[in-house]
Amino acid sequence: MNVHDSDRMRRMILDAGYAEVPRYEDADIVILNTCYVRENAVDRVRGHLGELTRLKRSGRLKKVALTGCIGAAEESETLRRQFGIDLVLGTHNTYELAEFVGLPTMEETYTPELPGTEGGHSAFVTIMTGCNYRCSYCIVPTVRGRMVCRSKESILSEVDRLVEGGTGYVTLLGQTVDAWRQDGERFCDLLEAVSERAPRVWFTTSHPSNMEDRTLRAIGERETIVKRLHLPVQSGSDRMLKIMHRGYKAERYRRKIEVFREAAPGGTLSTDIIVGHPGETEEDHEATLKLVEDCQFDSAYVFKFSPRDGTEAANIGGVVSQEVAQKRFVEVLRAVEGNAFRRNRAKIGAVEDVYVRHGANEEGRAIGETWSGHAVHLKTGAVPGSYVRARVGSAGPHVLYAEPIR
Ligand code: 5AD
Numbered sequence: 001m002n003v004h005d006s007d008r009m010r011r012m013i014l015d016a017g018y019a020e021v022p023r024y025e026d027a028d029i030v031i032l033n034t035c036y037v038r039e040n041a042v043d044r045v046r047g048h049l050g051e052l053t054r055l056k057r058s059g060r061l062k063k064v065a066l067t068g069c070i071g072a073a074e075e076s077e078t079l080r081r082q083f084g085i086d087l088v089l090g091t092h093n094t095y096e097l098a099e100f101v102g103l104p105t106m107e108e109t110y111t112p113e114l115p116g117t118e119g120g121h122s123a124f125v126t127i128m129t130g131c132n133y134r135c136s137y138c139i140v141p142t143v144r145g146r147m148v149c150r151s152k153e154s155i156l157s158e159v160d161r162l163v164e165g166g167t168g169y170v171t172l173l174g175q176t177v178d179a180w181r182q183d184g185e186r187f188c189d190l191l192e193a194v195s196e197r198a199p200r201v202w203f204t205t206s207h208p209s210n211m212e213d214r215t216l217r218a219i220g221e222r223e224t225i226v227k228r229l230h231l232p233v234q235s236g237s238d239r240m241l242k243i244m245h246r247g248y249k250a251e252r253y254r255r256k257i258e259v260f261r262e263a264a265p266g267g268t269l270s271t272d273i274i275v276g277h278p279g280e281t282e283e284d285h286e287a288t289l290k291l292v293e294d295c296q297f298d299s300a301y302v303f304k305f306s307p308r309d310g311t312e313a314a315n316i317g318g319v320v321s322q323e324v325a326q327k328r329f330v331e332v333l334r335a336v337e338g339n340a341f342r343r344n345r346a347k348i349g350a351v352e353d354v355y356v357r358h359g360a361n362e363e364g365r366a367i368g369e370t371w372s373g374h375a376v377h378l379k380t381g382a383v384p385g386s387y388v389r390a391r392v393g394s395a396g397p398h399v400l401y402a403e404p405i406r
């Protein structure tokens with residue numbers, strides 16, 4: 001989501017006649033687009049702001065803007081004063097950036113309808129913003145607001161425009177993308193429509209409570225949908241899921257995964273897991289490890305709980321010590337990697353049509369993705385957006401290594 005928001009801002013700035021430079025030292029304007037979901041993101045932004053303040057004092061840099069979720073949080077006012085930031089924007093008023101960079105004032109525009117950079121081989125399309133859940137630990141509903149679904153008409157016309165412009169891979173985006181709905185239509189209806197228009201489709205991030213079996217089956221059945229599901233579970237313990245207000249039990253999650261595995265047997269499954277949430281006992285942690293074994297994730301983002309001001313979990317008892325959280329973090333990560341490595345090794349020898357995402361680096365190695373959603377490293381000069389037929393030669397816990405077939 002942040003990458004896509006940055007893309008929209010990049011587009012505005014390029015339209016205003018600016019060029020993009022790789023180093024702060026060469027810039028007139030710096031726009032820091034930020035994440036607020038965990039404290040380490042904020043720490044990093046502070047570091048950048050310190051460096052930018054020095055460049056501004058030396059007269060090299062003229063203006064600094066802070067955008068994104070930190071911009072939407074109360075903390076941005078403190079940062080603005082401390083670092084003398086010139087413009088602070090939240091996540092809903094990106095259009096205000098136009099004036100800041102010397103473009104004519106734009107009419108108030110619904111941010112998801114601002115175009116991103118076009119002509120790319122792959123593109124994000126925002127279908128909903130915000131979130132109607134209230135997970136105990138999460139700052140997203142505070143900084144991104146309640147759910148707003150973009151109209152199907154507007155989404156499909158953007159998809160058509162992108163595909164006509166040469167985009168071969170469309171990713172539908174939303175905080176709870178599968179919660180999308182409009183006039184009796186639900187996410188699966190939209191996904192099916194998009195899968196008929198775009199040659200390659202994926203979507204993220206889903207919520208288990210919104211995920212319909214119909215959608216899981218569509219992933220398996222529809223040729224243009226990448227067979228990869230990202231479904232954050234957060235914990236394997238029903239007690240924790242309740243404290244977190246996730247709205248489902250571990251058993252229900254397991255059932256969803258069964259449907260997915262059956263619908264897309266060779267597909268890939270990833271998740272998000274939080275360890276060390278207040279109140280988490282050793283027994284809860286064991287339940288998470290058990291769920292990891294049962295679901296055999298192909299990858300997982302594991303996070304240590306980070307207290308966010310303004311969320312329920314920041315003020316409840318049962319704080320888990322850093323040492324315990326670290327131990328649980330490593331255990332969950334190891335369990336995930338063990339399974340992922342085993343599953344990846346089972347792919348050795350397979351012949352796949354690999355979509356090239358990033359062209360060759362200095363060593364000639366490109367990064368691609370199979371239809372099953374596996375990340376692949378391969379030696380090829382093929383341009384991003386093209387397909388290369390390749391045989392998987394070896395595997396690590398995170399990627400497959402393949403050789404193109406001539
Ligand atoms: N602490 C740790 N992880 C968090 N996440 C969200 N909020 C927090 C927090 N306060 C994780 C969740 C979510 C992912 C995007 O970030 O796992 O799915």
Ligand code: SF4
Pocket residue numbers: 131132133134135138139140141175176207
């Ligand atoms: Fe945050 Fe996702 Fe929960 Fe919404 S559903 S509050 S975005 S973790």
